[in-house]
Amino acid sequence: MRIPRIYHPEPLTDFSELSLSEDAANHVGRVLRMQPGQLLQLFDGSNQVFAATITQVDKKSVRVKLAAGEISDNESPLNLHLGQVMSRGEKMEFTIQKSIELGVNTITPLLSERCGVKLDGERLSKKLQQWQKIAVAACEQCGRNRVPEIREVMSLEQWCAEQDDSLKLNLHPRASHSINTLPLPVTDVRLLIGPEGGLSADEIAMTTGYGFTDILLGPRVLRTETTALTAITALQVRFGDLG
Template sequence: MKRFFAKPEQIDEREIHITGEDVNHIRQVLRMREGEELWVSDGEKKEYHCRIKDFQQDEILLEILYAQESDYELPSRIYLFQGLPKGDKMELIIQKAVELGAFEVIPVATSRCVVKLDKKKAAKKQERWQEIARNAAKQSRRLLVPQIHPVCSLREALDYSGSLDVKLLPYELAKGMRQTKETLAGIKRGQSIGIFIGPEGGFAPEEVEQAMAVGVEPITLGKRILRTETAGMTVLSILMFQLEDE
């Protein structure tokens, strides 16, 4: 069943008012009709099973059949700090990160990033990435749409991560799989987690030192070198499996 998101001001006691781009998507793309049913999330913990009641010019009126609180979200908020990759890899990374439960994705321009975006291009990319996150959230039955931040510097990313409980940086020169396993196993439900992933060339040694100086812990993901689009998904997959409620 199709899923959409609505803001609190769109939700009444018995009805939901769908507005914006979703109106055209429901009407023209999905070609849904009056009487058909769908799900709407309020972006927090509640979701509504609805029936299409009426098509109006600028909105679609939904009748709420029933509401329920759900626990599809992970008990911990995971922040993915992703070094800008080449080509369209960021689109895949965002899509999969949302599916795996990431709470926010923060694109980071590091010294070894091949991609260089000016403000105008970065703004267009962010808009595109946010739409990908929204679609992935619908598909994976998320209760919220993860925020995709504007591209920032590593210094800005480290500052933003300052209040997080756990901060990890998979690093190809890190050793000690046992220590990594202990670190991951020690993460508790409810803790906030930051994952720092370098671009194709990885983090420069001075960037790793800069991160370690503010409490970011380098970890190893094994003896093989993972691509940038694989490393973050590996950590997210481990954390999703470990933190998922029964």
Template structure:
């Protein structure tokens, strides 16, 4: 049986006893109904996994004791930074979840001309928190012990103007360069458009910013499909898939 995994922000010490966060306590006691003596696994983003035993369960809290720790780095040597045009509904959530499963290192949501999602102020702040929670949940599920950051959402123009290391890649079904034709690097920035793609002006701006256009075949892909297929291609050619 798979051991339940929980992300916690604190530093762990062997034989240390502490209380799980409210959210983790609720999930452990009310959703999973884990009893005293049950074994769980904890992580805090330091690429280690911590085995813990539940020592007390109440209506609102769960106490645990750290019984073992181990190095548990399952990260690819390839760092993929996903810059994703924000899409409506569950599509953005889906991209975040699955890109984390595929090993993405960092994510920047982008506002573009054809982005039909209006977010600002408190709504944007709450959405950012929701996106980060989705990433954490995906790490719990996939066994990752490093937590990718969802960086603050920004305009495409600002993102293109920023300095960065590595190679910046964007998709274009009209070019002939495949992913295998890219120069090998340890870091790639993957730029994916929203529903409806980039505008003509944005395509020109990506070229002016030095983005490398590559193709994933002759077919037009949905934004969520494009992101995941491109991450997979990068991991297969330069990372730890395949």
């Protein structure tokens, strides 16, 4: 049986004893029905993993005893920041989950002219919390020991205007460049994925003004969630750790 991996939101210390977070305790105690003496693996986002033994289980809490932490670096050498115009329903959750499995470091949900998602106030706050939980669960599943950040929602232009040294890419079905024609080496990428209806002509012009390069994935028009994962995979094959 595979040893369950559990994220702990506070720094872990060698040979300490602690209670799991409420969400983790519910998963370990009620879902997995684990008992004292069984093993877990804990990580806190510091790129360390800690072997842990369950010492106590009750209705609302689980306590564990940690061994010494060990560095376990499963991060890609490619620093990839995904700007994803929000998609409807479970599509956004799917994109977040799978892009993290593929090695994305940061995700910023975006608003654009053709964005079909309308969230504000408390609903938006709850959605961001839900997305961050999805990010944690994806790391627990795939073996990453750093949890990517799900940033606050911002406008497309705000995100494009942020200054950094990344290679800035925008997927466009009529672009003349492909990922395979991009020059090596590349260590930082800012990848823009538009909404289900695509970016408007004015938005595409705006991205060009902020230094984004239009790139083409292939001859077929892909759905927004397919586009994100295909582009991330292609970038990881060329510049990252997929081969």
